[in-house]
Amino acid sequence: MPEPLSQSLPDPLSEPLPDPLPDPLSDPLSDPLGDLTARLRAAGSVFAEDEAALLLDAAPDRSENLEALVVRRLGGEPLEQVLGWADFAGVRVRLLPGVFVPRQRTALLVDLAAAVLAPGDVVVDLCCGSGALLAALLERRPGAIGHAGDLDATAVACARLNLSPHSVHQGDLYDALPDHLRGRIDVLVVNAPYVPTAAIAQLPPEARDHEPHLALDGGPDGLDLHRRVARGACAWLAPDGMLLIEVSPGQLSAAMALLARAGLVPEAVEDPERAALAVRARPRRLE
Numbered sequence: 001m002p003e004p005l006s007q008s009l010p011d012p013l014s015e016p017l018p019d020p021l022p023d024p025l026s027d028p029l030s031d032p033l034g035d036l037t038a039r040l041r042a043a044g045s046v047f048a049e050d051e052a053a054l055l056l057d058a059a060p061d062r063s064e065n066l067e068a069l070v071v072r073r074l075g076g077e078p079l080e081q082v083l084g085w086a087d088f089a090g091v092r093v094r095l096l097p098g099v100f101v102p103r104q105r106t107a108l109l110v111d112l113a114a115a116v117l118a119p120g121d122v123v124v125d126l127c128c129g130s131g132a133l134l135a136a137l138l139e140r141r142p143g144a145i146g147h148a149g150d151l152d153a154t155a156v157a158c159a160r161l162n163l164s165p166h167s168v169h170q171g172d173l174y175d176a177l178p179d180h181l182r183g184r185i186d187v188l189v190v191n192a193p194y195v196p197t198a199a200i201a202q203l204p205p206e207a208r209d210h211e212p213h214l215a216l217d218g219g220p221d222g223l224d225l226h227r228r229v230a231r232g233a234c235a236w237l238a239p240d241g242m243l244l245i246e247v248s249p250g251q252l253s254a255a256m257a258l259l260a261r262a263g264l265v266p267e268a269v270e271d272p273e274r275a276a277l278a279v280r281a282r283p284r285r286l287e
């Protein structure tokens with residue numbers, strides 16, 4: 001019969017401790033960046049080395065905290081949610097778990113809004129998520145007066161970290177906004193959910209499993225929120241105000257038509273470099 005393991009192995013309690021204790025930071029043989037890169041690459045990360053460097057920066061003491069972040073990332077959570085921030089259109093915004101990660105293509109709305117905003121103008125970010133759009137806009141146009149709204153309590157809490165907290169309102173589309181803004185909005189930026197319900201199952205797992213469906217689901221044709229935004233736009237926009245709303249290419253003609261039916265004059269704006277598409281619309285002038 002083989003010897004029991006407990007008798008064949010040295011007793012760790014009676015063994016002298018190595019002197020000095022190995023320190024992964026000063027140990028010339030330890031390679032935290034290389035090790036973490038290898039783990040992330042094995043899990044399928046395309047930018048494993050960049051991600052590893054960011055995760056190491058996020059947990060400079062390299063303690064269990066780092067391991068907790070790595071486990072979340074290996075579990076498929078978006079890197080930005082794990083790090084707690086996202087870079088968007090020139091600003092770094094705080095991001096809470098469960099809040100939509102701002103996409104780079106949405107910077108088109110920021111460019112279009114910044115081009116027309118003057119000091120003192122009112123700009124509203126509906127369906128604001130983290131508040132990234134408004135934060136980026138106010139960075140570029142600090143003289144504008146910004147308000148943001150979202151239905152989701154976590155998104156509102158997150159946006160309040162990135163914007164003046166009193167300017168972030170919780171509620172269903174325009175219901176969230178203070179009434180004194182009615183008819184006074186100079187620029188309304190909206191990146192509302194627009195994924196058709198049936199297409200959510202085909203999204204990458206990072207989005208499908210870690211972003212709330214409230215942030216993705218645009219109803220049967222993806223345009224439920226756009227229809228409701230369009231219906232309220234003329235009442236909330238200033239007479240010469242502007243609505244800027246993101247769409248996907250397959251939805252463009254339907255979105256233009258529903259905006260026209262709501263009394264707006266829509267115009268498509270394409271940004272091939274960012275693979276972005278938006279509709280710019282103003283209330284139709286009465287002759």
Ligand SMILES: C[S@@+](CC[C@H](N)C(=O)[O-])C[C@H]1O[C@@H](n2cnc3c(N)ncnc32)[C@H](O)[C@@H]1O
Pocket residue numbers: 100101102103106126127128129130131132133149150151152155171172173190191192193194214215216225
């Ligand atoms: C696609 S995400 C965009 C977030 C942000 N605008 C961005 O681009 O990062 C859509 C957001 O709309 C919000 N939302 C969904 N339905 C809403 C509603 N009826 N009223 C207000 N916000 C809503 C979601 O909570 C989510 O934060």
